[in-house]
Amino acid sequence: MDLILPGLDPESDRPVFKQMADHLREAIEHGRLAPGAKVPSEATLMAHYGVARMTVRSALQLLQSEGLTVAEHGRGVFVRSRPPVRRLASDRFARRHRQRGKAAFIVETEESGGKPSVDSIRITEMDASADVAKRLGLTAQDKILVRSRRYLINGHPVETAVSYLPAAIASGTRIAEPDTGPGGIYARLEEMGYRLDHFDEEIKARMPLREEARALKLAPGTPVFHLIRTAFTEDGRAVEVCDTVMSSDAYVLAYQLPAR
Amino acid sequence: MDLILPGLDPESDRPVFKQMADHLREAIEHGRLAPGAKVPSEATLMAHYGVARMTVRSALQLLQSEGLTVAEHGRGVFVRSRPPVRRLASDRFARRHRQRGKAAFIVETEESGGKPSVDSIRITEMDASADVAKRLGLTAQDKILVRSRRYLINGHPVETAVSYLPAAIASGTRIAEPDTGPGGIYARLEEMGYRLDHFDEEIKARMPLREEARALKLAPGTPVFHLIRTAFTEDGRAVEVCDTVMSSDAYVLAYQLPAR
């Protein structure tokens, strides 16, 4: 733990706390402070730089907001170690996977050696919101079945998802029950005659809302993927909209684009 | 500007500055503080809540790190107004677009009514890094042509991109010149006989590095998309890797996934 940090540049007009953050950031990026390593304590940094506590805290705050460190009350500040990421391939909703009998999330997680679980399953019925109605080609009068749940890997939450389906299709079916059975929602839809053709996915990245940060136990400085997927049948009808929020450091998304 | 904020809850064990941030966040999310509106000044908030200046600043800092507000020195703190987003469709690299003679970025931006521009074009040649070599199926000995540039819309930077191509393919061609000509790199590759088949895209979201934040003039609390695209020819050869960093609030990415 004998990290060597440069001194401050009194000539520079860069604020002291930013200079300090620069030094630490540089040490992290060059591996002198490895993932999981302990960043010098506030007291140590105060002494080394000869500054007040609040100045040290500003520097540490900056690094934390950049997602480089996490502070643990009573223990110290540590360099973030990125958790193993899960790769979402573009063929993840292919029929051949669906027919093997498990939901996409379960299969993928087990294949990569993790223990998948799902909790907070809630099913309600409500009027369609404007956005969902538009995506499903419905009007505001139409009823919607709403299925929300949270996905975890090894007990660690990574994703929340809310599916919206026309009540006319899904109400009273197994889709409206907590356990949708082998292959999940999409397998049930196909059994019911809605042959799926393709999905449209729309991806945004942003900082999480407060509830999202809580639900996914996100460290400060972790953005989320906000993904909205619409499922289309072979006759061009939208039958499901799935709105998911994913911890950005648990996922890499992968897609294949045609060049022709 | 007669925003009404609740008082503090002395019973709560939630820190004062977080309670204040909650109030302001709630006002922003419910539109009582509209995008572009001025958040009450530090002095006003000090008086309203009866707290010290640093406490007010902690609350404002929190909102800023969540990407909800921007502070302007000497003017005030304002609710962030999201810039118009550009949607990247999954067919954006289809041959029919390429053959119309302009690069994908230019066409799309003009279609959505913006003025596209490209700057900071730099072309170098170097040894392949391990990651790029692997993606291109080369060894560390192979030379790589590196094309980096920055894309702007209406003078506002939105994306930086670095393309890596085997020097054996691209060196000495128009791809190694600042202006790659109509249709861009991909059109040149196809002219040279490399018929493109598909692209693999890999998407991560994270907080920007310092240089990225500077190059894209990102407001604090804005994550970036980090997208790595590999171009494959019809015979399965990787001919280009493009590493791009995009301001997350300038883009929505859209993809189509097969269900079969």
Add this chain to the structure above:
DNA sequence: AATCAGAACTCCTCTAGTCGAGTAGTCGCC
């Protein structure tokens, strides 16, 4: 040897101020 109490160390919240610097409006002078 095991356990418990305390000390030492960590980060967290908050106060009460100082000085600095950018912005914008007012008001008087030319």
Add this chain to the structure above:
DNA sequence: GGCGACTACTCGACTAGAGGAGTTCTGATT
């Protein structure tokens, strides 16, 4: 009318403290 000085207001950086609460180590006691 135009221009500059002044002033009030804004956020930015920093100091020097306080008490609190969670963690870890250590040493004494059983």
